[in-house]
Amino acid sequence: MTSLASEFAIRTEGLTKRFGSQLAVNGVDLRVPSGAVFGFLGPNGSGKTTTIRLLLGLASATSGEIELLGRRMPDDLAAVLPEVGALVEGPGFYPYLSGAANLYRLDAADGHATSVTRSARVQTALERVGLSHAAGKKVKAYSLGMKQRLGIANALLIPRRLLVLDEPTNGLDPQGTREVRSLIRLLAGEGTTIFVSSHLLAEIEQICTDAAVMSVGRLVAQGTLSELRGVGGARVRLESPDRNAAITVFTRFGMTVAEPGPDGTELLASFGTLEPAPDTVVAALVEAHVRVFSFTVERPSLEQRFVDLTGEGFDVAQ
Amino acid sequence: MSRSDMSALPDAVFRSRPALGLPLLVSEISVLFRRRRTWAMLASLALIPVLIALAVRLTSSRPPSGRGPAFLDQVSQNGLFVSFVGLLVSVPLFLPLTVGVVAGDTIAGEASAGTLRYLLIAPAGRTRLLIVKYLATAVFCVAATLAVAIAGALIGVALFPIGPVTLLSGDSIAVGDSIVRSLLIAAYITVSLLGLSAIGLFISTMTDVPVGAMATTIVLSVVSQVLDSLPQLDWLHPWLFSHYWLGFADLLRQPISWDSFGSNALLQSGYIVVFGALAFGRFTTKDILS
Structure with missing residues (x-):
């Protein structure tokens, strides 16, 4: 006690x-x-x-x-x-x-x-x-x-x-x-x-x-x-025309690729259990001749986590 | 003084050994008497003997004996009777009305104002709060009765001659002795109201709506008096809390007959015990969700 x-x-x-x-x-x-x-x-x-x-x-x-x-x-x-x-x-x-x-x-x-x-x-x-x-x-x-x-x-x-x-x-x-x-x-x-x-x-x-x-x-x-x-994990948003090459690189880092963007140039990939440093990922992408237009590491905000956990909208769950 | 200064101070600056609840009682009574409502009720009660005295003073003919409230015919002869008549008239409705308001408000009023939860997490202690609430209601009973008695005495002295009072037994007592009798009657009526106060306290623990508790308490006081007037319910009469309410005439005999005072006090303590226990049982286990 x-x-x-x-x-x-x-x-x-x-x-x-x-x-x-x-x-x-x-x-x-x-x-x-x-x-x-x-x-x-x-x-x-x-x-x-x-x-x-x-x-x-x-x-x-x-x-x-x-x-x-x-x-x-x-x-x-x-x-x-x-x-x-x-x-x-x-x-x-x-x-x-x-x-x-x-x-x-x-x-x-x-x-x-x-x-x-x-x-x-x-x-x-x-x-x-x-x-x-x-x-x-x-x-x-x-x-x-x-x-x-x-x-x-x-x-x-x-x-x-x-x-x-x-x-x-x-x-x-x-x-x-x-x-x-x-x-x-x-x-x-x-x-x-x-x-x-x-x-x-x-x-x-x-x-x-x-x-x-x-x-x-x-x-x-x-x-x-x-x-x-952290529970939701960070993810990477990549803009690049070289989709397939990028997916290969991401997979090598143990990252899973989610849906492609609407015009096919945007990729979302979430980190696995290991979170590699972003600069190593970018270096690997460049090495694989992936043209990187933009590369962003996104961490879910507490708000996103909150909505994930409690559901969206005004309906009070019963 | 900033917070950091406060942290450096010894604990004794903030905390002492737990008090019995006297500060809370003082605070309760002062809050009660800082409400405008309380003073409005006391003023209305004081108005009753004043209106009676003015009515008697302004009518030229002496009211015939045997009509109207008891002692009314004596008022124009002796101003000291204004108090008696005022109390007699107030007992069936006006006093229970005001006591019902105060007793019904005790817990339900705090609940509806949202202050009950803050008193309890202070922590005031549920039992302590209940006792303090009851005692403050009892103080109001004293104040309400005295408001009628004192206003009656003052207006009586102002408008009518003062002299020895002729009692129901035919004996005469001096002015000083009659004041003592007035106070005894006030005490009798205060005691009469204590049972109703306990009922009101209990009802107040059952709701968060003070008006509901007040109305229920007042209605019960009327119901009790109606039942008391039905001869078919003779067996029930000695158990009704209003049964001895008008029995204070015994205090106007020489020597004083204490029988009804004793029976009344016993009956009222019974009501206090029963409804106090019910209020305790209810309030100490209640979920405070207001």
Whole structure:
């Protein structure tokens, strides 16, 4: 248990949640390394938020095990949650209270948070998300982006070992999104493990070290970002009139040639298990008298991987 | 203070030994009384004795004895009776109405505002939150009853003569003693409302729609009183939470008869235990999906 505590901030084993006949979360084995910025990806309705609710003890799992910071959930909930800051499915605040009063309220709800430094901590948290000027304003007058920032401020009232942020940039303008990204980097730099769920891939690609992809309640991929990108393998796009000679060369490097381009001058070849250096491939092509008009090594973007894993289009898989 | 400064600080700056929940209770009560809705309800309750007093003051003829609410005929003789009449009139509907709103809102209101999940991951603790919610509702019961009693006393003093109060037993008590009796009646009515509060708390754990929980609680208080008035259901009457609601006249005898106070307190504690347990069972196992 103790060794796991240092290794994984979040670990689940066969985590399953059933609503009636529908499996919202289906046998999920999450491994979130301590200190990682972990992107939790998946289209809408893939079970991300339900998983987060299970992790935080808001809902109980139908089966499976959860370990947060090396302790079992929900058994050790009272000991674990003070070390976890969270933003779950958008911010939730009392509209008739000011931003600061809302934070006071939620801080008072944590029996471990000391009241002595409460006002200083509330002030600091508001400053960090750039809401000091609106601290006294009632939340009903806040914009969606301001509420989102207030939600993040709530997660930062106490230094946490783990932050769980569900769609943290939802409703934020581009500047706000950038600020949240830099805030996440800053917090990660201090050693906080950050678990960010998002359906915006660009966001994940920019800040995360690790990621997992959910689809229809299942975890379909998990690993470091480069591992995830690499699974699909890189491929070469070659433009040349000497088709057959090029295919011979590619085959020699263990590459498989996919469909030719529409005009017959374009070739797509994917690397096998060995990835030869591109310059050696080009040199070999030239040696074989293949006229190279253009040669590009393409790596699948995370977006391509994401679509490969979760399917395309708006149809939410059932 | 930047975050890096914060990290360098000892843990004691942020965390202390877990408190019993007193800060949460204080926060709960302060949130309750910072809502405009709470003050609107208290003001409406305070308006009831004021309207009664004005009606009596503005009609020249003394209301005939035996018609209208009990003690109404005494009001013009002695302003201290305004409180009694106000409470008597408020018990069947107005007080249950406001208590139903507050009790029905306890959990469902937090769920619909989206604050419930944040309280629970703070972590407030489900049992602790439930207890704090109930205690805050009880505080509202006290405030609601006192709003009627105090507004009644003030308007009574302002509009009518004050003097020794003639009790139901025919004895007379001094002004000071009558204030004590008023407070006793307020206590009696507060206790009367505690069972309904527990029912409201339980209903509130079953839904994310606060209005639904409020309406159900209020309807139940009316149903209980209707059942209590059907002689065919005699056997059921002592078990209805509203059965002793109007029994506080016993406190206006000399010497005070504590029988109905005791029976009422026992009945209400029964309701608190049963519906408290149901609320506990429901809330501690509920999936919070709001």
